[in-house]
Amino acid sequence: MSKRRAATHPCLVVCPPGLESVVSDELADLGIRTLRSSKGAVSADMTTRQLYAANVFLRCATRILVRVAGFTVRTFADLERRIAEVDWDDWIGAGDSPRFRVTSRNSELWHDGAVTQRFEAALGTPVEGAREQLVVVRAVNDRFTVSVDSSGAPLHERGWRQAIAKAPLRESVAAGLLVAAGWDPTTPLVDPMCGSGTIAIEAALLAGGVAPAAGRELAFRFWPGFEPGTWASVAVEIQKRRTDAGDPPPIMAVDRDAGAVDSARANAERAGVADLIEWRTAPIAELARPDGTDGRPGLLVANPPWGGRLAGGDLRNLYATLGRVASEGFAGWSLGVLVADRTLARQVRPGLTEALQLELGGRQAWYLTGRLR
Numbered sequence: 001m002s003k004r005r006a007a008t009h010p011c012l013v014v015c016p017p018g019l020e021s022v023v024s025d026e027l028a029d030l031g032i033r034t035l036r037s038s039k040g041a042v043s044a045d046m047t048t049r050q051l052y053a054a055n056v057f058l059r060c061a062t063r064i065l066v067r068v069a070g071f072t073v074r075t076f077a078d079l080e081r082r083i084a085e086v087d088w089d090d091w092i093g094a095g096d097s098p099r100f101r102v103t104s105r106n107s108e109l110w111h112d113g114a115v116t117q118r119f120e121a122a123l124g125t126p127v128e129g130a131r132e133q134l135v136v137v138r139a140v141n142d143r144f145t146v147s148v149d150s151s152g153a154p155l156h157e158r159g160w161r162q163a164i165a166k167a168p169l170r171e172s173v174a175a176g177l178l179v180a181a182g183w184d185p186t187t188p189l190v191d192p193m194c195g196s197g198t199i200a201i202e203a204a205l206l207a208g209g210v211a212p213a214a215g216r217e218l219a220f221r222f223w224p225g226f227e228p229g230t231w232a233s234v235a236v237e238i239q240k241r242r243t244d245a246g247d248p249p250p251i252m253a254v255d256r257d258a259g260a261v262d263s264a265r266a267n268a269e270r271a272g273v274a275d276l277i278e279w280r281t282a283p284i285a286e287l288a289r290p291d292g293t294d295g296r297p298g299l300l301v302a303n304p305p306w307g308g309r310l311a312g313g314d315l316r317n318l319y320a321t322l323g324r325v326a327s328e329g330f331a332g333w334s335l336g337v338l339v340a341d342r343t344l345a346r347q348v349r350p351g352l353t354e355a356l357q358l359e360l361g362g363r364q365a366w367y368l369t370g371r372l373r
């Protein structure tokens, strides 16, 4: 980015709906103050270094957009003039292919396709095989906001999850569950219904100080205005966090389905943390504490089935068994349960606190937490 540019970039951090407060806390840890929060997004001004660091270190975000222009227009002629005024050379490389995602609401220029066409006429159409640079255009009440995506592939696609069991959580949501339960990554963690292992793997990466997007081809690295020196200082921090991480705590992932445990372990191997996790195949009724806790309490976090083949009494029994096993074997531990039905959560344990209200795959979900006394 050129010297002419302001010291900070106006950014929008997109995240799964319900994780806004968690993302704000993550930003605060990076020294970035949240300006506003709306459903599925948090806005903040970031320096170039903060933008790079946020892409690399945020665990709960989907992508970070940088606003490059904002204007009010009601005619295509004015739109074309405004498009021509933007300093695109900072953001789109010569061989790169811009892809425009346009949404217009309540505006004179209401036709998304016609607006896209004006951008493509100025900057080119997507070229097969070329690297894509996403440009997001939003018009609301004739006010246009034009942003470039600094992330590339969604940040929750960490790359290690290829084997998928039933109803997997996004990696960003799994990380959010750990943070929202206040998990201290030096303490034990148990996921008794691990499926493809997302929660336990995210926990092991967090405990190991591994930056979730280290080694990824983040979009900003291909911008003509990319600052290698600034990036080098973020790269040093990536390494420092790894070396500063203490010994990993006991982390255990259990599922009654041996196939799920196999796929979870294969994912963990790709993530480089398979040896840090204790794997067990067992039903919830047989859940026991992991090895090596030395009596230290930790977090028991469960993402039980929401229905599927189980229904009515069977589902109630499953949730009640989880509650019984948790009280009998995990006194002093924290508990986190992700549910789609709050009355079922009462089967687990009455009096849990609503830590997060999420929207997962278009469905409402609640994350309830509490302490097992």
Ligand SMILES: C[S@@+](CC[C@H](N)C(=O)[O-])C[C@H]1O[C@@H](n2cnc3c(N)ncnc32)[C@H](O)[C@@H]1O
Residues within 6 Å of the ligand: 165, 166, 167, 168, 169, 170, 192, 193, 194, 195, 196, 197, 198, 199, 254, 255, 256, 257, 260, 282, 283, 284, 285, 303, 304, 305, 306, 318
């Ligand atoms: C919603 S999935 C978990 C998904 C997981 N969080 C992920 O990201 O892949 C629920 C899991 O609970 C497991 N399960 C169902 N009943 C169980 C029981 N009685 N004991 C242990 N695991 C059970 C299923 O095999 C399934 O893998």
